[in-house]
Amino acid sequence: MPGVDAHADVGDVRPRHPAQLPDDAGLRRAHLPARQRATASRVLSSSTGSRSPAPTRWSGTRRSRSRGADPDFHRRDLWEAIEAGAYPEWELGLQIFTEEEADRFSFDILDATKIVPEELVPVRAGRQDGARPQPGQLLRRRPSRSRSARRTWSRASTSATIRCWPGASTPTSTRRSRGSAGRTSTRSRSTRRSRRCTTTSATACIARRSRAAGSPTSRTRSAAAARSRPACAGFVSFPQPVKEAQGARQAREVRRPLHPGAAVLQSQTPDREERTSSAHSASS
């Protein structure tokens, strides 16, 4: 019944027994880094007219509450963080590549069920020089904090990246907040978290860099192996030739001869199977 079963928010179609519920501690760890991926790729255009597909990502650190025991946790957590001056921040990362490079990928970049591996195209946080920002560079000009309660959301950011942020907390601190019925002491806790920020940010940056090989955005466990992999021949919608379609095309050619010009054009155009086989040979 809604509102009665405190564990029902975890899984609805599963048999409801507390022993079958997943580990709560692991649940929190899974949601602490609230990284977000845009569902559609964007295209950046330069002043010279060149276009670059650019899948986007957000990474931030607003925490999530498990089990739904406090249904208004996220709203209040955001509100209290802003009131306390611990403005949440997110960084926008882009994977920029050219359309020619996209044509060589083995997957379709317009397919929402596919991802662009980080080893193939590194995530860049708004930089155009192609260099991945180092944690020290990002943290060098960390701005001072404001105590104005009217300011909302974000403090000045000298770089569009980083800000792994004060609102984020360790699982330990989350456990403390749950012990007080979801209410946290706002100013003191936020201040402590902000003083931890430098260490947390640097750790997060390093963790992200080393974590790439194991994340879903990676296609291999080894980044070096991915870089040394030869270039793919591009995306092929149907790698295997369709025999029915091949037979139907031959029957159609026999049945309905094309006009002479079209016949010449057809003879110059490689068949689908030929293109597919050449793609396979190039990729192998």
Place this chain on the structure above:
Amino acid sequence: MGVAVGDNQNSLKAGLRGPTLLEDFILREKITHFDHERIPERIVHARGSAAHGYFECYQAARADHARRTVRRRPASARRCSCASRPSPASAARSTRARDVRGFAVKFYTDEGNWDLVGNNIPVFFIQDAMKFPDLVHAVKPEPHHGDAAGGVGARHVLGLRLADARSRRTC
């Protein structure tokens, strides 16, 4: 009129990789029906909280919202859950830890507003927008008993939501 819908799972596209065609009236009717079936609630991403701030960039770019000459632009960000219900009657379970989280940002620029939406799942569930209503119907709790309708789509989503935290990596 009176003709059964032959295929309501694959939308018309311009080629194999092409965009979905607006002339697909079956898709439009399905999406329209889906959008209006729960009034006044939104179907997904109904419950969330937002904050207003600014976006600041340090690199020159073509887009106005990230232009170097105007480095700071107002922006609004909204975080939300996906399949959770916003009604107070389901308050105890309206924020699911394993639910998909949405993240939407609106940039206010001189060249117009620019929206960027995303969520925290590494790989999206479906390839065709025409399957989205069926997926959401499988995941959304039934209004009378609060259980998901089930099905392959629901198992797929729950597989993500119930995965071990160490194996489930967000993007």
